[in-house]
């Protein structure tokens with residue numbers, strides 16, 4: 001088995017007095033697209049936030065590219081090569097699309113495939129809107145911009161939180177194709193999403209979290225044949 005670029009072992013995390021992760025273990029191999037699935041409130045966001053040092057991790061290990069991330073400040077975790085796109089997408093609404101993208105490259109010393117040209121090839125609408133303020137973009141376009149901004153830093157790992165949320169089927173199809181292209185360029189991607197129909201088109205491997213614990217993991221193909229598990233943990 002190839003060395004995973006990200007490995008969580010028994011991660012316990014708390015929000016105030018409540019234990020939101022009860023010992024999460026998962027691994028993401030280089031070059032793969034991995035899905036973290038689970039219903040609303042299951043612990044997907046908390047898992048990504050633990051990796052980024054944004055929640056209080058009480059015990060466990062978070063190994064990334066040969067180093068332990070636990071206790072490291074968020075900016076350093078980002079600098080080490082994790083591009084994180086939170087579920088609220090958080091672009092700069094008053095800045096132009098192009099300025100938003102430039103800021104994504106600001107702290108990165110890494111060169112790589114992703115730059116303004118390759119981003120505009122990936123998401124042509126961003127080129128058309130490059131001088132407009134982020135605020136005037138549609139929800140789908142803002143999502144593209146948030147993902148693109150993370151790509152501009154040429155991270156080693158891209159983590160997307162709930163990318164499918166609130167998008168129409170047509171926009172979703174476009175997003176699937178774009179993320180597939182990003183994966184085909186060699187990016188390692190961890191996608192947290194509750195939408196199995198979306199995630200199954202992207203991920204080769206899937207973890208299911210429920211109540212802060214990983215309840216299932218296996219290839220996406222296995223999961224799609226396991227209707228019992230899908231019903232138990234994912235059906236709405």
Ligand SMILES: Nc1ncnc2c1ncn2[C@@H]1O[C@H](COP(=O)(O)OP(=O)(O)O)[C@@H](O)[C@H]1O
Nearest residue numbers: 015018020038039040041042043044045046047
């Ligand atoms: N800011 C917060 N303070 C306290 N509890 C929270 C907070 N955000 C989320 N939670 C709780 O943490 C648990 C996991 O939430 P989360 O990781 O956001 O789930 P998911 O992303 O899978 O929908 C849920 O029980 C949720 O209610």
Ligand SMILES: [Mg+2]
Nearest residue numbers: 044045087162
């Ligand atoms: Mg979430």
